[in-house]
Amino acid sequence: MTLRTTLDFLLHDWLDTLSLTSRERFTDHNRETFDAVLDTCERIAREKYAPFNRLIDVQEPHFDGDKVVLPQATQDAHDAFVASGMLSAAQDYALGGMQLPYTVELAANAFFSCASVGISAALLTGGNANLLMAHGTELQKEVFAKNEFAGRWAGTMCLSEPQAGSSLSDITTRAVPDTGSSTPWEQDPLGARYRLKGNKMWISAGDHELTENIVHLVLAKIPDADGKLVPGTKGISLFIVPKKLVDTQGQLTGVRNDVALAGLNHKLGWRGTTNCLLNFGEGKFSVDAQAGGPWGGGAGAIGYLVGQPGKGLQCMFHMMNEARIGVGMAATMLGMAGYYAALDYAQNRPQGRPITGNGKDPAQPQTRIIEHADVKRMLLAQKAYCEGALALELYCARLVDEQHTGNPAEVADARLLLEVLLPIAKSWPSEWCLEANSLAIQVHGGYGYTRDFPVEQYWRDNRLNMIHEGTHGIQAMDLLGRKVLMDEGKGLKLLSHRIMATVHRASGIPALALHAKALGRTLQDVGEATQQAWSTGVPTDALANAVPYMQAFGHTVLAWIWLDVAACALDNDPAQSEVSTQGHVGCARYFFHYELPKTKAWLAVVQSRDMTCATFPSEAF
Template identity: 75%
Template structure:
């Protein structure tokens, strides 16, 4: 079964993406146009991305003192992607977009992640532009976002600093009004104009020559009325800081902004993407004879972090999809290897007969276990990410009631959509190496690179610990638990439908039990009302919650498989049902151990004295 078949089943048979054409925003689309987008992206990924995956891993970005050098293949991939229109796929027709459902956009983009996640020339551009479309002024949208959607400009997000990674309240980058005269700074057409000074770390695609300009979205603190920086997150505002200054028509003025590359980070994976340390306002490129990077404030002062969450949540789902596709890439590679690699003899009556020829390793039970685990992780994660994309479409084009439900479900599912694939599809990559045996950790085969690339995703856009505290500390409690209650209702509805199918009664009962365990653990974690006790085991809670969500997704996919059975090949149907059974038999039972420490509010880890480590 190939990736296209899996995508089409999930899009059309499970998520009913064709029905979106009945909505006014998508009225000009049909399945034919959706398929045409998939065809285009599959072709570009095959021609411009896949052949160069190893090249961009070995020819890392380098700085020649003036500019960052990337392989020509990356430039060609960026150009092809921009020309395809995928940067503006979901945008309005009147700004050059396709008004494509996000569900289809996410599915189409999966081909690029599968072919080479490391090339990834438009990594954060769309999220950057979408944030400006939501919170920027009309002119900021026209000058910056629209040019990002066309591919003329690219974008970044600048949050972390060398001394403050995930602790954004501790950032030290500051922005002060560019008040050379007392009136102009606040009346600049592009937004209130500030001078920024500080350092930002781990900035993906922070310096390159792929586009005419790079638009940095930068979090910085501004002075309060007393002239002092406001402590904590309340003092954080958001600024547009272009690499090259532009006029109100988006034309380059010819002047470089005071943003300088301080260094390139050389990472375990994603080596084809430049990852940078940027200095803002150090005076290397003084503007109007003065140090300080010019930045235009987005929206209201002090609301920078809330604005940035618009982009961060998009990025979290995108990282989940990246992790998913790396897991599937490893699965496809190890499946091909297992079908063609002869080694060993089958275990049977009379023991092994050395006189007989060796069998292909896919005939060994443990190799099949490893392959089925990869399939269950990868295809289940793909279903989860496409489900989240479908909820995005519902949030923006559904009825008021369905849109509100989609909002609540996305709040609860986003930590899972990011964290579950990044942990379990990494495990899939580890299993892909194991299937290859000793060859798996050589560069003769691609699976070692897939593992290295995927290892970054457990940290990208918020570590497991951060996602876990977000889930147990905020998302399941928010608005009186409305999101958790709604998700539980959806799960119970799937289980009720599955009870009517003889082949699904056992997993339906298992899901119902797992859901009850999650509910009980949530209550007992917070029984004392002490965050230190409740959150001490937030990660095991996240793991159990994620496995329960994936069990629900697999059960719902199994229901769709039974509905579409007559139109599917036997291999598709049996394979999908087998992956569902694997998940319920081998994976879902793990939640008992994870939830035990949550229910007991076990403080073993939290209370162990430092000197005991």
């Protein structure tokens, strides 16, 4: 099966995406418009992205002393993506959007990630603009978000600092009111105007020349009345800090804001995307000294407050949650790209001979390695990991559409389900599709370890996703420490009801009945482990094994996904006459035989509240 046929099945047979067209927002769409969007993205990815995936890995971005230099292929791919309209695909017609369901938008963008995940600097632009649409003022939407949707400007998210990666409560970037202007700082049309000073690290697409401006969304702390930073997250606010200052019409003023590139990070993978250390308000570009500068006042980069002071983290989570689905999809597509490469290699590489009753006959011709059981095992694992992860990401996207366009009951359920599933949507593909990339290398043998074949690059690119947008450990603590407990466990109960609905349905299908029984038992184990983890009421007891809990939880969710997908395939083709149905049912069988049993070992340490790791003496290392 190709990526396109897999997407078509998941979108239309499994998720029934066409049913969304009965809702007012999507009434202009039908199967033809959805297919046209997928066709366009598939073509652009094939022509502008895939041929240059190795090029952008070798020709890394570099700073020439004046600007960041990228290969021309990156500019061409970016321009083609912008021209496709996909930056604003899900937005209102009034914003130049297509009012596409987010499910279709995510599926269409999958082609770009599969073709070359590192080539696109538009990674965060859409999320940046969507945040401003949710939390910005009307003028901020008009000036900043619309120009980002149009592709004229790019966007970033600036959270981490050199001394504060995942621990945002420890950031030290500060923002003070810009009181030195003739325009009162709190009455600036673009938003209450502040001056920012500090350093931000790991900023994807933080500097480049692909667009005429870059809109940074920066987390910073506003000092208290004594000029001190408030400890923790309470004082964190969110600011728009453009690379180049603009007027209320969205036109560049000719004044460079005091945002300076301090260095490019050189990573294991994603080498085609700039990753930056940025200095805000360090004086390299003095806004005050530049002729024609519209504002005076103290030194520092100019930023405009988004939302309320002290509420920046809540605003930023709007973008972070969207980014986590994006990271999960990127990890999925990198795994998928490796799987397709390994499948092609296995189908064409002759090596070894079949074992017969008399052993191997050296006079017989070599067999393709895809005929060997262990190679089939590795390919089947990759297929199960990647196609299962793709179904999970699209299911989460469908929940986003329910949140935006469903009836009140559907909206409430979608919100709760999405809260519980987001840590899995980000973490599970980033772990198991990375494993798929490792297996793709193994299928290639020694060749897989060379740069003559693409699978080593896919692995390098994918290794970042376990860190991207909240590390594995943070996602695990979020899941066990917050998500399964929130609203008195309503989200977990709702997910359990959905899973059991599939269990009951599949119990009546002979090919899936045993799988359904196994999933029901595992779901019960997860529930008991959740209770046991929190039985003492002490967070350190519960969270000591948060990662094994998340691994078991994730495998349970994926087993549910595969059972549901297989049931849908058998509904369409009970006799399994189509190879696609055989693929879906075979993947489900693999997952239940080889993967789901792993949950017992993971849950055992959770249920016993094993403290081996937590209490191991630091000195003993």
